[in-house]
Amino acid sequence: MTDEKIKVNVFRYDPAVDQEPYYQTYNVPWEPGMSAMTALDYIYNHLDGTLAYYDHAGCDLGICSQCTGKINGKSGLFCQTAVKEEITLEPRKKERVLKDLITQRAESSK
Amino acid sequence: MRNVKTIETDVLVIGGGGAGFRAAIEAREKECNVLMISKGPLARCGATPMAGADYTLDGKSMSKIEGLTGDPNDSAEKVFNDIVTQGCYLNNQKLVEQYIKRAPQCLKELMDWGLKVKLSDERMIFTTGTGMMNVLLRKAKSVGVDLLEDVAVLELLTHENSVVGALGLNVLTGEFIHFRCKAIVMATGGWHKAFWPNTGMRDLSGEGIAMAHRAGADIGNMEFITFCCNTFYAPPMWRGSIAPYIISLICGGRLTNNRGEDVLKGYDSFLVEKGTLTEWNKSFLSFVTAKQARDGKVFANGGLHYTRGDASWEMMELVASMVFPNWKYKALDLTEWGRMLQENEPVEVGHAVEFFEGGIVINDQFETAVAGLYAAGECALGTFGANRVFAAITEIFTQGADAGNNAGEYAHNRQSADLDLSALKELKEKALQPLTVSKGERPAELRKRVQRKSQRYLGPIRNRDELETFLDYLEDIKVSVLPKLSTTNDSRTYNKEWMDALELPNMIQLLESSVRSALMRTESRGVHYREDFPDTDNDNWLQEIIVKHDTATFQLNQRPLTITSMSPPTGVTPYLDFMKQMMEAHSDTGGKH
Incomplete structure (x- = not known):
């Protein structure tokens, strides 16, 4: 870990509480080879326990694809997108947000 | 409190990995309603999708399946000898027999259902974990298994020592769900999340074993925990990936500590050969790595440096082209590591928790001490004893199938009880x-x-x-x-x-x-x-340790081994000498297992 910090702007929205979505900025220590998921984990573990992103069953290794979202406006997996400077993280579909970066599933595949 | 939905079924399968799917498919054959609960996304959670994945069976049976290799001189007896010696004699020999007997049938079924095999050797076929999960999901849907995803089960409900249901939680919405059922198959895998780093998904927190324990099932041999060697410790984006483990198992390579020393220097050459180029590497190399860490000889993240060393680059490229073509596995891009290997640049690797030999105590019908509660796969105790070398993937199918069958039969003629x-x-x-x-x-x-x-x-x-x-x-x-x-x-x-x-x-x-x-x-x-x-104390410790759950405390007791045909040795032998003896006891069948 270096002393360097980067700004991570995260889309926040809890429809039960918030009138409208907003962006929250966190300062996260940068380390070589970190991903957007590394940054989210750092925020959750050290800065803000209320942040919601899919990880209760995530793989963090690019296999399950549950962490799909938008990184600086571009679709990708949070866990396999390298982070080198300030970034903005958003859900895959803002109109289907359940909370923050979590979107509702299409009708459950029962 | 909010209104809570109640879902009724005959057989409730808890766990959405390979064992859960296989159990659900088989229970459905018994004309039961079957509901399988997956804590994460369907077919993309649990340990199975993360597996390499190898499926082991006796080479003779494999050689009879069209398109597969398999050593025709291999036999069920040789495999039995190998699994029991690899397990240092702590295996439940009845469960080892079941594994060997059911493995060929279960593989054939999987291939009939559409599983593609990438390559095979003397007694192992290699495929992908996600490929297996896709086949299972398709099959489960086609036979009418009901499926729920993103639901965690919190507790089992019993009445007079029989299962009657469970309490669940929809992780996304936070709503509780009541489940009413006649039988339950526990298939929740290991408890990797108690360790860091680990090679498993983030959902594997062991609640299945823990809630079965609280409901009255015994658990056992909980001290045996396998660490996978040579997993990436850095960079963060690759951490926990077993890619270096796979390459080093097949091609070799070099492990050095922070003083530039070859960490395998000084160990017995036979031990090093079998302990690096067969799947004994998990126990042997993880032991070596842990020792280096305790001696303060590791790098910043607690690991060692892995380089290509004297291994052939052409061989590594060939293996990579089969296992992760173009140095990519799904979205994991290892192109940079390919370059580093070629140029002999180091990556930091180390041991990460991978498999739990212990778990819920079952008999050879996969029944627990609680009536109607079955367990299969990694969450169950028995097949692998003190050390697993043969594939855990095989076990999820052999045990899942039989546990599902037995749970279906149990549920078939039973009335469900009211929930308390x-x-x-x-x-x-x-x-x-x-x-x-x-x-x-x-x-x-x-x-x-x-x-x-x-x-x-x-x-x-x-x-x-x-x-x-x-x-x-x-x-x-x-x-x-x-x-x-x-x-x-x-x-x-x-x-x-x-x-x-x-x-x-x-x-x-x-x-x-x-x-x-x-x-x-x-x-x-x-x-x-x-x-x-x-x-290794074969005079006093050829025993299992069984943990009983009392309301406030645990009671630990020794239990005699389940032996069918292979008597354990006697005497007291230094750890690595006994490991070497167990390696030497291997049959003449080649391969990694």
Whole structure:
């Protein structure tokens, strides 16, 4: 870990509480080879326990694809997108947000 | 309290990995309604999708399947000998026989259902974990298994020592679900989340074993924990990936410490050969790595440097082209590592928790001590004894199929019982507690602390002082921290802190039973090495350790082994000498197993 910090702007929205979505900025220590998921984990573990992103069953290794979202406006997996400077993280579909970066599933595949 | 949905089924399968799917498919054959609950996304959670994945069976049976290799001189007897010696004789030999007998049938079924085999050797076929899950999902849907995803089961409900249902939680919405059923198959895998780093998905927190234990099932051999060697420790984006393990197993390579020393220098050459180029590498190399770490000879992340060394680049390229073509596996891009290997640049690797030999005590019908409760796969105790070399993937199918069949038969002619609504109310209130406690302990911080301590005190090398320190810590957590876990806000919608708070007591419960078992086993065997008892003691320790759950405490007892045809040796032998003897006892069939 270096002393360097980067700004991570995260889309926040809890429809039960918030009138409208907003962006929250966190300062996260940068380390070589970190991903957007590394940054989210750092925020959750050290800065803000209320942040919601899919990880209760995530793989963090690019296999399950549950962490799909938008990184600086571009679709990708949070866990396999390298982070080198300030970034903005958003859900895959803002109109289907359940909370923050979590979107509702299409009708459950029962 | 909000209105809670009740879902009725005949057989409830808890766990959405390979064992759960296989059990659900088989139970459905018994004309039962079957519901399988997956904690994460369907077919993309649990350990199975993360597997390499190899499926092992006796080579002779394999050689009869069109398109597969298989050594025709291999036999069920040879495989039995190998699994039992690899397990250092602690295996339940009845379950080993079941594994060997059912493995060829289960593989043929999978291929009939559409599984593609990438390559095969003397007694192993290689495919992908995600490929297996896709086949299972398709099959489960086609036979009418009901499926639920993103649902965690919190507790089992029993009446007069029989299962009658369970309490679940929709992780996304935070709504409780009541399940009413006649039989349950537990297929929840291991408890990787109690350690960091690990090779498993983030959902594997061991609640299946823990809740079965609380419901009255025994658990056993909890001290045996396999660490995969040579997993990436850095960079963060690759951490936990087993890619270097796969390449080093097939091609070799070089491991050096922070002083530039070859860490395998000084070990017996036979031990090094079998302990690097067969799947004994997990126990042997993880032991070596842990020793380096304890001697302070590791790099910044606690690992060693892995380089290509004298291994051939052409061979590595060839293996990579088959296992992860173009140095990519799904979205994991290892192109840069390919370049580093070619140019002999180091990556930091080390041991990460991978497999739990112990688990829920079952008999050879996959029944537990609770009527109607079955267990299959990694969450169950028995097949692999003190050390697993043969594939765990095979076991999820052989055990899943038979456990599902037996649970279906059990449920078929039975009436379901009424749910005890007052007991459910109590359980829900308890589950909601972290949302209402204010100014308590942060669940995320506790999880990180526990994970670090597990890695340090319950790794491949243990001793009494450290285990006792860890036990004191866990007891303190249980009494003074768990009741005070609290979330920042009381939102029930995807509240990660709430999930952490619900998972942590299960992990603490399993860690405590594991540490107590490791303390009790005053010898070294398989993946359990005690610095203060460095010998394998076949005169006193050819015993299982069974943990019973009393309301407030655990009772540990020894249980005699289940032996069918292979008598264990006697005498006391230094750990690595006994490991070498077990390697030497291997049959003449080649390959990695």
